[in-house]
Amino acid sequence: MESALSKLEALFDHxxxxxxxxxxxxxDWLLRVKPKVKASEKSSQMWVSASQDGYEDVQWNSSxxxxxPWLRFHLGISRWQxxxxxxPNMEALxxxxxxxxxxxxxxxxxxxxLKLVMSFPNYxxxxxxxxxxxxxxxxxxxxxxxxxxxxxxxxxxxxxxDRILGYRRxxxxxxxxxxxxxxxxxITTDRKLARTFFTSPVGNVCFYGQxxxxxxxxxxxxxxxxxxxxxLAVMLPDLSLATRRSWRSPWRRSYSRSKLAKWxxxxxxxxxxxxxxxxxKGTRLVDFIDLVILDFLMGNMDRHxxxxxxxxxxxxxxxxxxxxxxxxxxxxxxxxxxxxxxxCCRIRLSxxxxxxxxxxxxxxxxxxxxxxxSHDPLHSVAPLLSEPHLAALDRRLQTVLETVSRxxxxxxxxxxxxxxxFDDTAHLxxxxxxxx
Ligand SMILES: Nc1ncnc2c1ncn2[C@@H]1O[C@H](COP(=O)(O)OP(=O)(O)OP(=O)(O)O)[C@@H](O)[C@H]1O
Ligand SMILES: [Mn+2]
Numbered sequence: 001m002e003s004a005l006s007k008l009e010a011l012f013d014h015x016x017x018x019x020x021x022x023x024x025x026x027x028d029w030l031l032r033v034k035p036k037v038k039a040s041e042k043s044s045q046m047w048v049s050a051s052q053d054g055y056e057d058v059q060w061n062s063s064x065x066x067x068x069p070w071l072r073f074h075l076g077i078s079r080w081q082x083x084x085x086x087x088p089n090m091e092a093l094x095x096x097x098x099x100x101x102x103x104x105x106x107x108x109x110x111x112x113x114l115k116l117v118m119s120f121p122n123y124x125x126x127x128x129x130x131x132x133x134x135x136x137x138x139x140x141x142x143x144x145x146x147x148x149x150x151x152x153x154x155x156x157x158x159x160x161x162d163r164i165l166g167y168r169r170x171x172x173x174x175x176x177x178x179x180x181x182x183x184x185x186x187i188t189t190d191r192k193l194a195r196t197f198f199t200s201p202v203g204n205v206c207f208y209g210q211x212x213x214x215x216x217x218x219x220x221x222x223x224x225x226x227x228x229x230x231x232l233a234v235m236l237p238d239l240s241l242a243t244r245r246s247w248r249s250p251w252r253r254s255y256s257r258s259k260l261a262k263w264x265x266x267x268x269x270x271x272x273x274x275x276x277x278x279x280x281k282g283t284r285l286v287d288f289i290d291l292v293i294l295d296f297l298m299g300n301m302d303r304h305x306x307x308x309x310x311x312x313x314x315x316x317x318x319x320x321x322x323x324x325x326x327x328x329x330x331x332x333x334x335x336x337x338x339x340x341x342x343x344c345c346r347i348r349l350s351x352x353x354x355x356x357x358x359x360x361x362x363x364x365x366x367x368x369x370x371x372x373x374s375h376d377p378l379h380s381v382a383p384l385l386s387e388p389h390l391a392a393l394d395r396r397l398q399t400v401l402e403t404v405s406r407x408x409x410x411x412x413x414x415x416x417x418x419x420x421x422f423d424d425t426a427h428l429x430x431x432x433x434x435x436x
Pocket of ligand 1: 113127307324
């Protein structure tokens, strides 16, 4: 393990993760801090929390040292990433998610499967997903992808994988053992949720909540006897502060047992997408390919939509939310997830270079993932990804690199220029030269 940890350190020290980027102009931050409130106006503007039992009486000013970690996270979101590489706030943020007292729990409306929103004394919030499946269970082959369970460990592993790929587009997620009585049943104001609690025949406390899928006694989640493994993802800024736009994936599956989607029958499908806004300009297509690569590596077939922050228009990163259906199978890869890369033959240079790095023995993807996941609090209960899942990552990475090579061969055969690799580092090189 020690050598794996130093591999991860070496990876994050590599120049490919430490490229100089231009200073961020003010309009490229998602949120702005309001100017300091004058002391005379303070009393009326201060958050009133006395009535909300369990909350801290916080007095925030514009000095970021006094900000709670979740607020620092919100203030660090920019046009290009959710958090910076080697984020000095990450330790405190994940620590809060993992250990902070839970003062309120309610169901999150919308979505198909049970999810809860939990609040901390400093007003931070997290989205909770419970463990529904043992780590070594493989998704039933006769189950359609849209009927698959969501997995708490997939949410956790997706955050680590996204960071290792250098994207930083998944909100931080940690594992936590939640006491379903003390931290859910006893404190929830949600009567509909509270009503679904029961004690199983062997004395474990279980509940199922209300949702459109898997919220019934047969699909209850149970503590052991009260402790339940779960994932807690830090909440993004409220929609009233930062509106998000949802985009339908051009390679969306049909979500029907009998129909095929257009991309499954038209081999030239990407040439249409490339001409269609917003994929015809900027980096949207290669950003989407980045997401496709993440999904192929973790076997996520459920990427029907993705979101962006409206403030940044079309010129921004894609949020990689909702990864619960990843890591369902390790013994089989799902080639259809990689179809957009195969059909479009485009990839960011910086992504491709990092993928090649991760295929080298000294930075091997499975090793750095194992090391990264060992920092999660649930690692002491059981490894977040079993060895076969880690091995599948290396195998799938090879497939991604082979797909890119095939694209390059095909293109040189066709006598084309270098259109496979999209050089997103040119502006960085300019900066380095002008700085030097
Ligand atoms: N960390 C987060 N902070 C704020 N909102 C989030 C976060 N993660 C997800 N969401 C929002 O919550 C909604 C539901 O989450 P999620 O997609 O994980 O649930 P789901 O049950 O899988 O939904 P669906 O079945 O529709 O895909 C998403 O549409 C997303 O906008
Ligand atoms: Mn989903």
